[in-house]
Amino acid sequence: MHIPDGILPAPACIGGYALTGLATWYSLRQINRRPTPTEDMPKAALLTAAFFVASSIHLPIPPASVHLVLNGLLGVVLGYYAFPAILIGLFFQAVMFGHGGLTTLGVNAAMMGIPALLAYHLFLWHSRLQRSLPQKLPQKWVMPLFAFLAGAFGLGLAALIFFTLIITTIPSGFNVATEQTAVTGLSIAHIPLILIEGIFTAMLVSFLQRVKPELLKG
């Protein structure tokens, strides 16, 4: 789900780079506020590579198989490092496989990365919810629930942006109403994928919670 080179008009590409620059600046500012900003850098770098590799795992959904986007999960695990991680992952995909593109790197990174940052904040609400409730719910259920929401929201928002961009910029000569119907239709068709992404994120977070809870600190 990346926009290739040559499809978007130049102003959209430049706008994408501007948005990505802004989001990167914001993320790096949040990272540099930490007492030791370089401490988490190697973890973020290796997890970037691991996410890049893991997104090649195919889930069997007969008769086909789907591969995951994992941008919501990236937000959950990497926190503010998620945006730089997505930028780097997409850069590799563009220069190694030609998946995505150099001119559309900004647009793609913003499309995947901003939902990931939002998913991170959505996931953090699990602790806020726990604090506001008089009686604590079992953490075993609350964390995966919020992970599901983060995973589904991350992919859902990215898919919505993707279809809107593709359909409104390709010179198809359709009128606005047809384009709106197409965007809505394609997004609805993706709801099963969004649910599967959410469920997979929840399963993974529940696994990490049992085996290595440090990874979920953001």
Next chain:
Amino acid sequence: MKLDLDEYAYLDSPIHRWEPRCKLVGLMALVFAFASIEDLRLAPVMVGMTVLLYAASRLPVSFWLRRIRYPGYFLLGIVVLLPVLSGETVVWQWGWLALRREGLLAVVLITSRFVSILTVGFVLFGTTPFLITVRAMRSLGLPAILADMLLLSYRYLFEIAGNLAQMQRSMRLRGFQSRGNRWLIPNWQDLNRLASLSGTLFIRSYEQAERIYKAMRLRGYGAQTRAIAPIHRAKTPANQLWSGVGLAIALIVAISFAVAEVVV
């Protein structure tokens, strides 16, 4: 699939000798100029320039073919319906299937932009060792954290991919195979196992990163702000001259495309 970005970076050509920062700025300007082309009459000029550039870089044609194939299919998937759906003038009709002129022209324009931009990208990253490219980006203002992350993830990417392949192989040897028998309904147990597989991959990478960070600290990483390592400079005066001239040519070509787009 072969992943090496810079397997032909050792060749010798004017493009290889071009100073990395000048190359990065010049070719990126060219790529954006290509992206801004909307007029079909400029497309042959763009493709011509790209062919010249690729020929000057002396990269083998097989390198291009290998790399264009996969993204090519992807683009095809996006534009294949355009000639059927878009436009009014019917060029060719067979039953209900009609090819329309406007849609066809849009496909030609999008495809030539796509191929040209991708090819310039291959030249940019195929003629410089990746480490030098990152250094050039760093000295052009890429933040230190991003540059370090870029290098570290590039360094460990292949290793982690090998790790995953190994884990998948051992899963198969222990009898794992996905048994999806009902259509459109995933097997939840299998999904859970694949989630554990990915989780294990993340944990392994995380623990390796902790060891790497300790090793980096022992070697003095993060102790002081580092000066940016100097880029391997163009040594001879002729090379320096060429680097400047090359940048000027690239910028002029890029600007002329932008101007032509407005004027024509």
